[in-house]
Amino acid sequence: MATERKIKIITAKTSVNIAVIKYWGKEDEKLIIPINDSISGTLDSDDMCTITTVATDSSFTKDQMWLNGEEVDILSNSRLTKCLTELRAKCQDDSMANQKIRIASVNDFPTAAGLASSAAGYAALVYALGHLFGITNKSVLSVYARMGSGSAIRSLDGGFVHWIKGTGTSDTSIAKQIVTHSHWSEMRVLILVVNDAKKETGSTDGMKRSVETSSLLPIRASNVVPERISAMTKAILEKDFNSFAEITMKDSNQFHAIVQDTYPPIRYMNEISWNIITFVHGINSFYGKNVAAYTFDAGPNACIYLLQDALEYFLPLILKYFPFSDYNSQCIRGHSVPESLSTILTSSGQVNLNTQQLRELDHYLLTKISFQVQPVNSLRYIIATKIGKGAEIDSTRSLLDAQGNPIVLK
Ligand code: DP6
Numbered sequence: 001m002a003t004e005r006k007i008k009i010i011t012a013k014t015s016v017n018i019a020v021i022k023y024w025g026k027e028d029e030k031l032i033i034p035i036n037d038s039i040s041g042t043l044d045s046d047d048m049c050t051i052t053t054v055a056t057d058s059s060f061t062k063d064q065m066w067l068n069g070e071e072v073d074i075l076s077n078s079r080l081t082k083c084l085t086e087l088r089a090k091c092q093d094d095s096m097a098n099q100k101i102r103i104a105s106v107n108d109f110p111t112a113a114g115l116a117s118s119a120a121g122y123a124a125l126v127y128a129l130g131h132l133f134g135i136t137n138k139s140v141l142s143v144y145a146r147m148g149s150g151s152a153i154r155s156l157d158g159g160f161v162h163w164i165k166g167t168g169t170s171d172t173s174i175a176k177q178i179v180t181h182s183h184w185s186e187m188r189v190l191i192l193v194v195n196d197a198k199k200e201t202g203s204t205d206g207m208k209r210s211v212e213t214s215s216l217l218p219i220r221a222s223n224v225v226p227e228r229i230s231a232m233t234k235a236i237l238e239k240d241f242n243s244f245a246e247i248t249m250k251d252s253n254q255f256h257a258i259v260q261d262t263y264p265p266i267r268y269m270n271e272i273s274w275n276i277i278t279f280v281h282g283i284n285s286f287y288g289k290n291v292a293a294y295t296f297d298a299g300p301n302a303c304i305y306l307l308q309d310a311l312e313y314f315l316p317l318i319l320k321y322f323p324f325s326d327y328n329s330q331c332i333r334g335h336s337v338p339e340s341l342s343t344i345l346t347s348s349g350q351v352n353l354n355t356q357q358l359r360e361l362d363h364y365l366l367t368k369i370s371f372q373v374q375p376v377n378s379l380r381y382i383i384a385t386k387i388g389k390g391a392e393i394d395s396t397r398s399l400l401d402a403q404g405n406p407i408v409l410k
Helices: 078-090 094-098 117-133 138-148 150-155 203-213 216-238 241-261 271-287 308-321 356-367
Strands: 008-014 017-021 026-028 038-042 050-057 064-067 070-072 100-107 160-163 175-179 187-194 292-296 302-307 379-386
Touching: 008 117, 017 150, 017 216, 017 241, 017 292, 017 302, 026 203, 038 150, 038 216, 050 117, 078 117, 078 138, 094 117, 100 117, 117 138, 117 150, 138 150, 138 175, 150 160, 160 216, 175 216, 187 271, 187 308, 203 241, 216 241, 241 292, 241 302, 271 292, 271 302, 271 308, 271 356, 302 308, 308 356, 308 379
Parallel strands: 064 100
Antiparallel strands: 008 050, 017 038, 038 160, 050 100, 064 070, 160 175, 187 302, 187 379, 292 302
16 A cells, blocks of 8 residues: 655744854855854744745755745855755755755744844754754754854854854854853843834945955954953853943944944944944943943844843833834834833823832933933834744744645735
8 A cells, every 4th residue: 555655844943143242254255154253142033033944855846945925046046055055965865865845934023124034044944954854963054054144053052152263164163052041041132123224235245345444353353352252151151241241232332343444334323323322321320330231233223132120121211212103012022021011101101210210210311421312213113032042843833734835824
């Protein structure tokens, strides 16, 4: 009796990662080997998630891919093709390696927000393909994620992750987890999505130009980053937020100094980004220590690392000083909001500064820092999230049906 043929289908998910020591510049463009080590936190996939399903079967006649429901041409993307080719070459099962593949991938956070979705995308893809081909070790797979997008190497593992630049060969440039997501469970992340539709210089082009023209970049790579990597690793292991925050902010500032030192210069942050910097330093100076840290990637959006307790005063004050025209459920998204918006806002829609601490902080910002309330809707929305687990298999969220056809998303 003929046995029923079963298509092999794997679904993986992961989230974006936010670097606290930035990757900026490649030593080897082709192999995507960085000029310096970097460290990041992987965010929680419950709040920001890329899901990727891969399937293979002898009946498939060509490799196919659907991105957010639209079919895309795999061959037109050389990095994607490289990832696929190299992983296939690693597959021990020859018959499977010769079969065609179908891939479907979605982001459950708006791609228009300018939030690095390619890191999560390539990590989820490589994790799913790895499981299809029998390669499950995250360190081994990280090399293939790197071929898609450098920063993707850090989205396979959860918690805090160190990308080691290596010794010039592809197999030595790998990611290593520093701690899992549960080590510093109080850590929270707010993504302040800044209202700005301007087109930016992409990371790949921007860092190439910096390598070619910035005289600060080699000094950063050789004289600054190695020491910061050790100090940051120590701060994470010891859960020393004050040091963690100082290094995070200084490293973000240095990265943006380098893009400005690039010729012609690049500007990723805008005025609102700078006002967020002033706001964070204002709050930190009130407490006489760092209670929040900002970091900015290749765009104006701020990523704020802070501990759970600090959310209680940080969030209401952000809502007061960066007001929304309509405070609704879309203003703050994610599962890590400490209180419902209704307790932060009064019935007339004003921000409720109802504790002594909040009133004192508010007074300090107004009088000592002269911080002004920003124009309404300077922020598009806020994502409140935390550190997550990294890439996981989740067969409940398959994007391909049992025949390997894309499932139409409602
Ligand atoms: C500013 O990983 O997007 O976010 O390797 O060319 O794909 P490619 O670049 P990409 O660069 C990310 C740069 C950054 C800093 C960081 O994530 O470390």
